[in-house]
Amino acid sequence: MSNADTKNRLAAVxxxxxxxxxxxxxxxxSKKEEQQLKERIAELLEKQNGVLLAHYYxxxxxxxxxxxxxxxxxxxxxxxxxGTEHPADTLIVAGVRFMGETSKILNNEKRVLxxxxxxxxxxxxxxxxxxxxxxxxxxxxxxxxxxxxxxxAVKARSDWVVTSGIALPIIKHLSENNKQIIWxxxxxxxxxxxxxxxxxxxxxxxxxxxxxxxxxxxLERVRKLYPDAAVLVHPESPEAVISQxxxxxxxxALIEAVAxxxxxxxxxxxxxxxxxxxxxxxxxxxxxxxxxEGEGATCQSCARCPWMGMxxxxxxxxxxxxxxxxxxxxxxxxxxxxxxxQRMLDxxxxxxxx
Ligand code: 13P
Ligand code: SF4
Numbered sequence: 398m399s400n401a402d403t404k405n406r407l408a409a410v411x412x413x414x415x416x417x418x419x420x421x422x423x424x425x426x427s428k429k430e431e432q433q434l435k436e437r438i439a440e441l442l443e444k445q446n447g448v449l450l451a452h453y454y455x456x457x458x459x460x461x462x463x464x465x466x467x468x469x470x471x472x473x474x475x476x477x478x479x480g481t482e483h484p485a486d487t488l489i490v491a492g493v494r495f496m497g498e499t500s501k502i503l504n505n506e507k508r509v510l511x512x513x514x515x516x517x518x519x520x521x522x523x524x525x526x527x528x529x530x531x532x533x534x535x536x537x538x539x540x541x542x543x544x545x546x547x548x549x550a551v552k553a554r555s556d557w558v559v560t561s562g563i564a565l566p567i568i569k570h571l572s573e574n575n576k577q578i579i580w581x582x583x584x585x586x587x588x589x590x591x592x593x594x595x596x597x598x599x600x601x602x603x604x605x606x607x608x609x610x611x612x613x614x615x616l617e618r619v620r621k622l623y624p625d626a627a628v629l630v631h632p633e634s635p636e637a638v639i640s641q642x643x644x645x646x647x648x649x650a651l652i653e654a655v656a657x658x659x660x661x662x663x664x665x666x667x668x669x670x671x672x673x674x675x676x677x678x679x680x681x682x683x684x685x686x687x688x689x690e691g692e693g694a695t696c697q698s699c700a701r702c703p704w705m706g707m708x709x710x711x712x713x714x715x716x717x718x719x720x721x722x723x724x725x726x727x728x729x730x731x732x733x734x735x736x737x738x739q740r741m742l743d744x745x746x747x748x749x750x751x
Pocket of ligand 1: 471472473474546560561562605633646647648649
């Protein structure tokens with residue numbers, strides 16, 4: 398297939414494949430109602446031997462509840478790991494679908510529930526397994542590395558799964574072993590990793606609708622207003638935004654930076670849900686939102702993932718009450734997808750030991 402054909406194919410698949418929902422608006426809760434909901438959920442978690450895994454981008458009340466009930470509030474790598482080590486029979490994943498699927502793939506014997514099975518991700522939606530597989534077929538001698546934000550079927554087509562927390566060392570390791578890499582689906586994270594490692598990589602053209610909206614020129618203006626602030630950027634952001642960062646990293650790395658850097662203020666380019674944890678680890682520090690296209694008319698996400706927003710105390714209670722929204726992954730796909738996920742977890746384990 399010629400380069401032009403490949404480009405045309407990529408142009409074709411980069412047409413919108415999904416509809417971006419507006420950010421869900423949940424009914425206001427009084428303090429008393431919130432407390433009652435939390436108590437009832439905690440009671441059901443205990444009764445059902447369940448544990449709550451919440452991503453840093455979810456509603457602060459879910460994060461608080463996960464912590465208060467012995468669950469975890471974490472990035473996608475840690476959520477995957479935590480579920481495998483916890484003795485609970487039921488994992489309740491407050492996050493997006495790929496996180497629920499990964500938990501199920503790694504814990505087939507456990508029941509995995511999600512507050513809303515429609516909570517997906519633009520990277521997952523923008524990378525249909527059949528098209529991705531065809532794309533990979535064109536480069537049979539390449540190692541296929543996919544971001545965790547993908548379906549079980551895409552993972553099953555890969556050699557390695559990575560999260561943003563571990564992408565750099567894994568690609569560095571592959572590159573040092575002279576591997577040529579197909580990377581999917583986040584082109585921004587992929588090209589960041591390529592710039593950092595010099596690896597030979599071919600990209601699937603996906604992107605995160607939240608991080609893609611951070612604006613580099615507006616960020617330059619904000620930096621002038623707060624010259625002493627450190628700039629923290631998630632690597633799903635465009636290159637012109639990443640190039641202004643003091644720290645580029647996974648959600649966990651950005652939280653650690655707020656806690657450990659001496660700066661009093663931080664400009665943060667990632668989903669605003671993360672501010673809840675950042676305020677906990679560094680209550681005296683000032684957190685400034687990196688600019689998107691503005692809170693008004695034009696921006697689609699305004700730094701809030703609409704799919705993460707589909708998780709609430711209300712629908713979490715519902716799934717515990719009625720057992721709805723169980724996550725299932727076809728056995729053959731799960732068996733294939735487990736291999737590259739486990740490869741990543743084993744690599745992470747080796748890194749800790751080193
Ligand atoms: P982390 O792996 O850093 O948690 O990121 C997941 C994600 O969806 C970021 O948009
Ligand atoms: Fe996907 Fe972006 Fe939402 Fe993360 S923030 S779940 S990458 S759409």
